[in-house]
Amino acid sequence: MSDAAAHAIEHPTTTGIDSRKVAIWTLIGSECLLFASLISTYLVYKGKSLVGPLPHTESQCMLHGKMQACEPIFSIPLVTFGTAVLLFSSFFVVLALYGAQKGNRKMLITWLSATVVCGLFFIGMQVYEFSHFYHEGLGYTTNLFASTFYTLTGFHGSHVTVGVIWLATLLVMAIRGKLPAGKSLNLEIAALYWHFVDVVWIVIFPVVYLMR
Amino acid sequence: MATSVVDHAPASHHEPHTGIWSWITTVDHKRIGILYGVTAFIFFLLGGIEALIMRIQLMKPDNTFVSPELFNSLFTMHGTTMIFLGVMPLSAMFFNYFIPLQIGARDVAFPRLNAFSYWVFLLGGLFINFSFLINAAPNAGWFGYANLTSNQYSPGLNTDFWVLGLQILGVASMAAAINFFVTIVNMRAPGMKMLRMPMFVWMSFITQILLLLAFPVITIALVFLMMDRHFATHFFLPEGGGDPILWQHLFWIFGHPEVYILILPSFGIVSEILPVFSRKPLFGYTAMVFSGAFIAFLGFGVWSHHMFSTGMGPFADAFFSLSTMLIAVPTGVKIFNWIGTMWGGSLQLKTPMLFAIGMVAQFIVGGLSGVMHSVPPADLQQTDTYFIVAHFHYVLFGGAIFGLTAGAYYWFPKMFGRMLDDKMGKLHFWMMFLGFNITFFPMHFLGLNGMPRRVYTYPGDLNFEFWNQVQTWGSLLLGVSFLVFIYNMWKASRRPADAPADPWRGATLEWLIPSPPQEFNFADVPPVHSATPAWDLRRAGGGTLPEPQRVSGAGIHMPRPSYWPAVTAVGVLVTIGSILFTHAFSQWYFITLTGAAILIYGIYRWAYEPAF
């Protein structure tokens, strides 16, 4: 984690920004195209599913071994709640970073814990949602909507998982007193990644859930 | 001069500098560059042998030298190998070795990430070629068009090796791209503003941007294809509502930037060599920078010109046709600037210069045929014929490989402290130049006469035999020219390492330090006041530069060797490679979990290991 920072002692960077911070922004820029590919696929396949269940409309679908009418599958209240939790986790992690930079360990640990809890909650929401859909007859391969939806939100979910593990690792370091103000950059880059995961959801939520 | 770094052992952490372990744990960008170069050259020769086998098969009508099945594997693996295991990592060799030297840095921004990139690349290359040993080499073309790649039309592991191998190689490319991008943004010597960077660094910089933006798209496309093949989805399968054309879009959104990823480093190398051997600064430096950037920008807006025959409709055809033609403008600017650089210069036709001029000339041919098939009606005649094969070999062999070979002759003395023989180099050039043109120019004729690509043979009454035979002899000449190159390098390795620091009177920073450079590159980071800092110093010294001395690097902290990058790379290989086994046994995911465990363990050990 301290490759470039140690470099910087001898070799101040050209931009004045730590190389790790430039790197995480580079990665974020690159990941825009990853999610663009997933979102475009979701959108060009919208309405092309051969069978149900469908997200917003009633449809014919195979359930319990026979074709039957199915309700729209999305539950907007549940996912709105998950969205709010993820948004607040972004708020919490900036507070944690603020604490870390000011050397306020208590603030750091409190808000970083809150962030991790929010992240776990979001993952829980997604697991619940997926298993609910599955019981409603929407398996991964049921139709194009299912495959594109699960792949898109699954990719996002795996990013959330990586973020939670990353932040939890930093939380353990913080609790052990190994994240002093001078090392707050460690948290800053993790937080940038976390915010990116959040803004991706800011796009997914309306585009996937709220547009019919 | 003769004092070696080892005597002082300043920078080392008392680790040995020889032996295989030192290579496995190295984080030195120069050693990693050499690893890239050697590995990629071996893969390149392999791809060349595949091509020669195809040429022998096509030498006469109805030939049975290889089976149709093997021929499919040969053209698939030839394309895949040359692009992902040949040209890209050969460029990566130069990125590794010369980006830090040309910008006056002691290493790349993330030395261990750099080692990781190499190990992932090596393992990915071995993985994809391993398929030959179990008779399951990829055989659906390097473009892997759906639904040829479906389980129905591609049963067996062949396409799986391709999908997963490319995914592994993608990890290596992404890691390297982030690393070099940050290195160029953040590690430049004092005074080296963006518009003072050597042109090779500039073109490398643009290449990294293309890699960063194009590779995520192929990653997703490959994930979809993997899901189709292993987890019963229908992303590209019409029977489930999927659209095979989606694959082509995703593939070419990646694929077109990819061809600029292959050619831009070569543009950079040629832009370094032409001024040095013309004894003139590069003509139109700023125009060169912006035309390179413009090519990259347009590169994302032309992908569907690979797909005119899919019937996208007049709107898309017109748009992509115009955007493709527009690319000729910045490319033309570059070519005029190269000619402008040579114009009125005192040309020294040494080997690197010959290859550089050859590159410019041949790239013009390939560029012009490219403009020809930017016109959709013409393209419909040319698509899937040897005309296209001629076109992309003129840009990728005549362009990229000639440029890379020019770079090899130019920088060999810096990398190994030994000069390559100029006479043999010239022999290599003329053999390669003739061999290349004899092989690929007649493909224009054959293509327009209607010979389709990717077919293993042709009947005798179509009049294809004469040019095919000429091509095969040309390709053999081309193959032999590389033996001359190898012999030249072998002879050089037997000579003492006595190359001067600056054998060509170069313009850029790498020529100011001994050949080969010491581990820390620059004892003092040199100040930069222009795009040609070495010429500035030479001018200030009245035309000569003092031969740089090897110095003690005491007090210079260099990164510590580490084997965690290699361990983590194994984790990547096992995690992604485990998907091969989904159809073989139901507990395949234990392999995935093992790989993930190695990966995560490697990352944590890496993260908590001190870098210095």
Next chain:
Amino acid sequence: MDAHSHAQGGDHAHPTPGLYFKVALVLFVLTALEVLAYEVGHGRMGADLQRIVEPVVVMLLLVLSAAKFALVAMFYMHLKQDPKVLTNLFIWPLLLAATVIAAMIVIFSYWRVVGAK
């Protein structure tokens, strides 16, 4: 190390927790508006309102989402006070991503739209 990690370029006025909280509130309100637009646009609040909102609901959602995106990027990701180079690292790929999505939609809907005429 200590001195270094704070020398992150433009060192003017770091936002305070108070500002972060205000941003969080706005994000919350915008999310509520998104859901409201969805509900109104799909007839939950009566047919009259639906008739007005439905034609613009996609536009409305995109604008609200872009606003949230911008708020997080500017304030939580500190692009507002960090050096411009970081903004460039984000905004250009983002524009490319948006263009790719738009182009794919146009290309894939072409025959459907033309065929309908």
